[in-house]
Amino acid sequence: MEIDGSLLTIRPIEPTDADALVRFHGGLSGESTRLRFFTPHPRLSDREVESFTHVDHHAREALVALEGDNIVAVARFERVGETGEAEVAFVVADRWQHHGIAKELLRRLIERGRDEGVDRFVADTLYENHPMIEVFEGSGFPLVRSFDQGVVHVTFPIY
Numbered sequence: 001m002e003i004d005g006s007l008l009t010i011r012p013i014e015p016t017d018a019d020a021l022v023r024f025h026g027g028l029s030g031e032s033t034r035l036r037f038f039t040p041h042p043r044l045s046d047r048e049v050e051s052f053t054h055v056d057h058h059a060r061e062a063l064v065a066l067e068g069d070n071i072v073a074v075a076r077f078e079r080v081g082e083t084g085e086a087e088v089a090f091v092v093a094d095r096w097q098h099h100g101i102a103k104e105l106l107r108r109l110i111e112r113g114r115d116e117g118v119d120r121f122v123a124d125t126l127y128e129n130h131p132m133i134e135v136f137e138g139s140g141f142p143l144v145r146s147f148d149q150g151v152v153h154v155t156f157p158i159y
Contacts, residue, residue: 003099006067010108013062017071018053021064024071029094035129036091038151052076061112065092065101072096075105077113077121084119085155090132102135110139110158122155 001008013021025033025044033041044052055062055076062076072093077086088109090102113121125132127150136143141156 001065001101001104003096003101008072008101009066010063010105011066012057013053013055013064013074013076015053017064018049020066020069020071021049021053021074024074024093027093028091032091032094032097035126035132036089038126057112058116061109061116063105063108063112065096065105073101073105075102075109077109077118079116079118080122084117085122086113086118086120088121088123090135098131102132103138106135106139113158119159120155120157122153124151124153126150127152 001010022044026042028036030040030042052062052074059079060076061078062074064071065073073091073096075088075090077088079086088106090105092101110121113119123132123136127147129152133152133154136154136156139156141158144155146153
C-alpha cells in the first residue's frame with residue numbers, strides 16, 4: 001500500500017513486534033489512545049503487549065501496517081466465545097490517520113475473518129470518533145447501530 005510516496009507493508013502481527021508495538025503506542029497522542037481505549041492510556045502494560053502480539057490467527061487475529069520497521073497502525077479481531085461473531089478494533093498513528101489505512105485493514109480483517117468462519121463483526125466506538133464510524137459505513141455492509149452513554153455499538157455481517 002502506498003501513501004504519500006511511502007510504501008506500507010501490511011502483515012499479521014508477530015511476537016517479535018513487541019518492542020515496535022510499545023514504540024508505536026508511546027507515539028500516539030492522548031486523543032488517539034482515548035478514542036481507542038475510551039480512557040487515557042499512555043503506556044501498554046507487559047500483559048497487554050503479550051496479549052496483543054501473541055494471537056492464534058484463528059479466534060484472535062491482528063494485523064500491523066508498517067513503514068519500514070515502524071508500526072503505523074494495528075487492527076485486530078477477537079472472536080466472541082464460540083460464536084461466529086468477532087469484535088474488531090483499530091488504532092492508526094496520528095500522522096497516518098485519514099489516509100485509508102483503517103479501511104484497508106478492515107478489508108483484510110474481513111478476509112481473515114471469513115477464512116476463520118467469522119460471519120459478523122461488532123465494535124464499540126466513542127460517539128465522537130466519526131472517522132472510525134465512517135470506516136465501518138464505508139465497508140459496504142449494512143450496519144446495525146445502537147447508542148448508549150456516549151458509545152456507538154456497531155454490528156455488521158461480513159458476507
